[in-house]
Amino acid sequence: MLAQSTASEERKFLELKPFSDEMVVSMGPQHPSTHGVLRLELRLDGEIVREAIPHIGYLHRCFEKHAENLSYQQIVPFTDRMDYIAAMNQNWGFCLAVEELMSADPKFAGVPERAEYLRVLAGELNRIASHLLAFGTYGMDIGAFTPFLYAFRDREKILLLFEKLCGARLTYNYIRVGGVSRDLPPGFLDDVREFIDYFEPKIDEYNALLTNNKIFLERTVGVAIMDEAMAISYGATGPNLRGAGRKWDLRKDEPYSIYDRFDFDIPVGEEIPEAGAVLGDCWNRYKVRMDEMKESVKIIRQVLDGGLPDGPIVAAMKAIRPPAGEVFSRSEAPRGELGFYIVSDGSVKPVRLKAKSPCFCALSALQELSRGLMIADIIAIIGSIDIVMGEVDR
Amino acid sequence: MVQQLSSQFLHLTSLLSVETVTPSEGSAPGGNWAQAFASQFLGFLPGWIGLVLVMSVVAAVFVAVVPLVPLVLVLMERKVSAWIQDRVGPMRVGPWGLLQTLADGVKLIFKEDLIPPQADKFLFRFAPYLIFTCSFAVFAAIPFSQRILVSDLNIGIFYIISISSVVAIGVIIAGWSSNSKWSLFGAMRSAAQMVSYEIPIGLSILTVIMMAQTMSMEGIVAAQNGAFAEGEPIITLLGVEVKGTILDWMIFRSPFTFLAFFVYFLSSIAEVNRTPFDLPEAESELVAGFHTEYSGMRFAVFFIAEYANVFAVCAIAATLFLGGWQGIIDEDQFIPGLLIIFGKTFLLVFVMMWIRWTLPRLRVDQLMNLCWKYLIPISFFNILGTGIWGLFFREDSALSIGLSFLIISLFVVSILGIVFNSFGKLKPADQTALAGNIGAANLQKLKTTWNERHGQQK
Numbered sequence: 001m002l003a004q005s006t007a008s009e010e011r012k013f014l015e016l017k018p019f020s021d022e023m024v025v026s027m028g029p030q031h032p033s034t035h036g037v038l039r040l041e042l043r044l045d046g047e048i049v050r051e052a053i054p055h056i057g058y059l060h061r062c063f064e065k066h067a068e069n070l071s072y073q074q075i076v077p078f079t080d081r082m083d084y085i086a087a088m089n090q091n092w093g094f095c096l097a098v099e100e101l102m103s104a105d106p107k108f109a110g111v112p113e114r115a116e117y118l119r120v121l122a123g124e125l126n127r128i129a130s131h132l133l134a135f136g137t138y139g140m141d142i143g144a145f146t147p148f149l150y151a152f153r154d155r156e157k158i159l160l161l162f163e164k165l166c167g168a169r170l171t172y173n174y175i176r177v178g179g180v181s182r183d184l185p186p187g188f189l190d191d192v193r194e195f196i197d198y199f200e201p202k203i204d205e206y207n208a209l210l211t212n213n214k215i216f217l218e219r220t221v222g223v224a225i226m227d228e229a230m231a232i233s234y235g236a237t238g239p240n241l242r243g244a245g246r247k248w249d250l251r252k253d254e255p256y257s258i259y260d261r262f263d264f265d266i267p268v269g270e271e272i273p274e275a276g277a278v279l280g281d282c283w284n285r286y287k288v289r290m291d292e293m294k295e296s297v298k299i300i301r302q303v304l305d306g307g308l309p310d311g312p313i314v315a316a317m318k319a320i321r322p323p324a325g326e327v328f329s330r331s332e333a334p335r336g337e338l339g340f341y342i343v344s345d346g347s348v349k350p351v352r353l354k355a356k357s358p359c360f361c362a363l364s365a366l367q368e369l370s371r372g373l374m375i376a377d378i379i380a381i382i383g384s385i386d387i388v389m390g391e392v393d394r
Numbered sequence: 395m396v397q398q399l400s401s402q403f404l405h406l407t408s409l410l411s412v413e414t415v416t417p418s419e420g421s422a423p424g425g426n427w428a429q430a431f432a433s434q435f436l437g438f439l440p441g442w443i444g445l446v447l448v449m450s451v452v453a454a455v456f457v458a459v460v461p462l463v464p465l466v467l468v469l470m471e472r473k474v475s476a477w478i479q480d481r482v483g484p485m486r487v488g489p490w491g492l493l494q495t496l497a498d499g500v501k502l503i504f505k506e507d508l509i510p511p512q513a514d515k516f517l518f519r520f521a522p523y524l525i526f527t528c529s530f531a532v533f534a535a536i537p538f539s540q541r542i543l544v545s546d547l548n549i550g551i552f553y554i555i556s557i558s559s560v561v562a563i564g565v566i567i568a569g570w571s572s573n574s575k576w577s578l579f580g581a582m583r584s585a586a587q588m589v590s591y592e593i594p595i596g597l598s599i600l601t602v603i604m605m606a607q608t609m610s611m612e613g614i615v616a617a618q619n620g621a622f623a624e625g626e627p628i629i630t631l632l633g634v635e636v637k638g639t640i641l642d643w644m645i646f647r648s649p650f651t652f653l654a655f656f657v658y659f660l661s662s663i664a665e666v667n668r669t670p671f672d673l674p675e676a677e678s679e680l681v682a683g684f685h686t687e688y689s690g691m692r693f694a695v696f697f698i699a700e701y702a703n704v705f706a707v708c709a710i711a712a713t714l715f716l717g718g719w720q721g722i723i724d725e726d727q728f729i730p731g732l733l734i735i736f737g738k739t740f741l742l743v744f745v746m747m748w749i750r751w752t753l754p755r756l757r758v759d760q761l762m763n764l765c766w767k768y769l770i771p772i773s774f775f776n777i778l779g780t781g782i783w784g785l786f787f788r789e790d791s792a793l794s795i796g797l798s799f800l801i802i803s804l805f806v807v808s809i810l811g812i813v814f815n816s817f818g819k820l821k822p823a824d825q826t827a828l829a830g831n832i833g834a835a836n837l838q839k840l841k842t843t844w845n846e847r848h849g850q851q852k
Contacts, residue, residue, distance in 0.1 A: 023575065025575045025576075031681065032681060033679070047758050139754065142754040142755060143669055143670065143672070143676065143753075143754040143755025143756075144669075144752070144753060144754035144755075145475075145479075145669075145751060146475075146478055146479050146751050146752060149479040149480065149481065150479070150480065153480055209752075210754070213753070213754060215670055215753055215754045215755070215756055216754045218756065218757070218760055219754060219755075219756070219757060219760075374757060374758060374759070375579075375679055375680075376673075376676070376679055376755075376757045376758065377757070379679055
């Protein structure tokens, strides 16, 4: 059994040493639970993982280079393909950056009120869809197949809502620079209300089914602790940071759009000594997502109760031609802080575009997290940091 | 006419139920109906040829009929999982999707027979046959009714245990010969798991053997049709005298056999590699475990063997603990024994499926903990308890049955109380410090080491 081409020579040597107990295994890029095309090079001693080296790039599409040859509006569909589980939030993050760049232009009137509400509605719905997928696939990683189908059943309802809203189910291209692409279809708000009324009790059901399940606790509680210092040093954000106990959410701490108008909490991980739950373990990272779904429901309910203001849905402008300059803007995507760095020379195309991917940061912690654990724990970690390879590789 | 028929029938029955250990005239010890049949009708042939002929016919019938069970079970699994998961399951092939498994089987037969170039070709081909044979050979000793039993071995249950442990070897061969690291992992896990869980299975069965004082499957069934079937009816229900054969089932005979039933059932789930103990084929970890490299009909053979195993362990549980083919009300057998044991078995299979589609999977160390730290001590306790029980109650009496029923009820009520009290609450995690899973006690220690390591890396 020869090793596949490995990163370093000494590991090749290890593999060929006849009396070594260690075995090098390539997990992925085709593997049921590496969430896409992540490849892990595992150095195993029996079931114990001595080292797990992530290899990325199987889904690299040169998004950032492509973007230099596209007009700003043409870039939006490309952002859909980054984190395809939460495409709305990716659109939004990019548009926020461009709008910040354009705000230096006196002719740009800013995003209309109604569009902001529509963005919040779409963004939070997509956050629920994204966390539902994280919940479902995490259950499947741990070995419970049924939660996955429950999650997909509910996610389907959100996708149907999005289909009504913008005609697409996965790559929405809905949020545009200066607003959104379409207004609400008739009866849409009633559908949304129907969905959240249906969905809110389901979260407790899922908690009873999986979150507090004895075996699930055994598998996740106290496993792979990424404490606050470690999370910050790796640049992990979103649920991974909050699971470690740091109350940090851009929607609250640096409110963008209209998030300062809504009342919601930031769920953080908690230490539960009687269950053995530690801040920053797999269970806490997962639990934060479950709690965040409730908060998103809260926000959506406030949008629906408050009613949407009338008015245009997109800022009137002749062309998206931001003034020369550079900007780094970030927003809270379901998987963490999504940043866009854009340099403009005043033309219709960016000179340089760079995306800061939350999944990439979280993935980089995998190597340290997984040392000394078991194969089954690696799966638990990958699921709990909830990566989407489309965003890691871009 | 009727008399004639019944006398013929009696004759046949006597043929079928020849005592196993009868060092009698002519027939060798352990001789059975096959031998009797052979000597009766194929007497013109030398003895062993007749026997071989008869056994070949029986084996052919079994190999043809038994795969129907997996066929049904696969469909049942898909339908049960569909109901649990809010779906409808297969609906297209045949009415209500009934022919889906058949269609899948046909598809698998027509698939190309792939053998990986680096595989050990002989062992790769051999492994499915070994597993298939062993899991089917188990059926030979399970009594499906008074008359449907291939061979009533005097060591029936021992034969079943030994034959079914050969499956582990087949799994290892499959994993090793595939020359894939994932297959090997699955095989090693499977070997460790099957070997470990055979101990609680064997020990639980031992309690039954102690109660029944025989290893013959037929004898164990007969032992569950004892004193109370003859005696006074316990209650009269709608004119039917309930003579309490249900209390003669092994599971209710003593509190220890009651416990042993659950130990057996839990361990048998592990034995047949199903969730929450499906580590050898853990899809999310090992792709497909030991049969990763198999495709087409060879894969189907694994699949059939797996479900045949599921059925076999449930049928054994039904035979050993739930009275076998005997009915609930009395021994008159309104309903044929075959239907009764199938009903009991399918109930147990359903519970297995229910568990499979509800629970997540344990980790390797937790799996071993459960076996060695909990199930095996409980089994030993059972054996001790059964011995003491047998010392006090040599024969089943109203006292022993009543006492056992009382203890069992107390046990069940207390368990239910614990379950409902802790429902929805967080339960303390097991304090295992192995491989990063920590309990509250080790929390601080682990945290400091973690911080140290983290600090060093900076």
